[in-house]
Amino acid sequence: MDPVKRKKVTIKSVHDKKKAGQKITSIGVYDAPMAAIADRVGFDFLVVGNAGPMALLGHPDPTTVKFEEQLALTRAVSRVTKYGFVVGHMPYMSYHASKEQAIASATRLVAEGGADCVKCEGNRYTAEYIAEIVRAGIPVMGHIGMQASAAPSRAASA
Structure with a gap:
């Protein structure tokens, strides 16, 4: 796709693609x-997942990734992204303690990190906190099913 004719991916443009049956x-x-590179190629979503800090910073598993590390990588990605929709992953325990913590963490990934939305791993324990992020006006990409960022015992019971 010609970068000159491209526009920034938005929630509306993703909905339009889905409605038109186009691939996302x-x-x-x-x-x-x-x-x-991914932005120039034309990917719709650029997901700054927790595998980044694991690979780049030597974390043994996703539960050891710190919020500040995830924030720094999200910021780096958003600085060079012109078109793609940047999705900032909410690290382990960054939205689990309270509704206030959930909103504060999500706000930082958007305001300081430049994310267009945040990605949360949802289950019956985190649902009300994720709902508060949405109520605060922050777009959320939900992730359900296998939860790589959960502690092993919690992931098995979710």
Whole structure:
């Protein structure tokens, strides 16, 4: 696709693509060079997942990724993204303690990190906190099913 004719991907443009039966593309990106390439290729969603801090910063599993690390990588991705919809992953325990914490963490990923929305791993325990993020006006990409960012015992019971 010609970058000159492209527009920034928005929630509305994604809804329009879905309604028209067009494919919606997504890729995990973890740093500025990878994001710049994916953005130029034309992916709709650029997801800054927790695999980035794991691979780049040597974390043994997703539960050890710190919010500030995820924020820094989200910021790097958003700085070079012109068209793609940047999805910032909410790390383990960054939205689990309270509704206030959930909103504050999501707000930081959007306001400081430049994310267009946040991605949360949802289950019956986190649903009310994720709903508060949405009520606060922050778009959420939900992730249900296998929960890689959950502690092993919690993931098995969700």
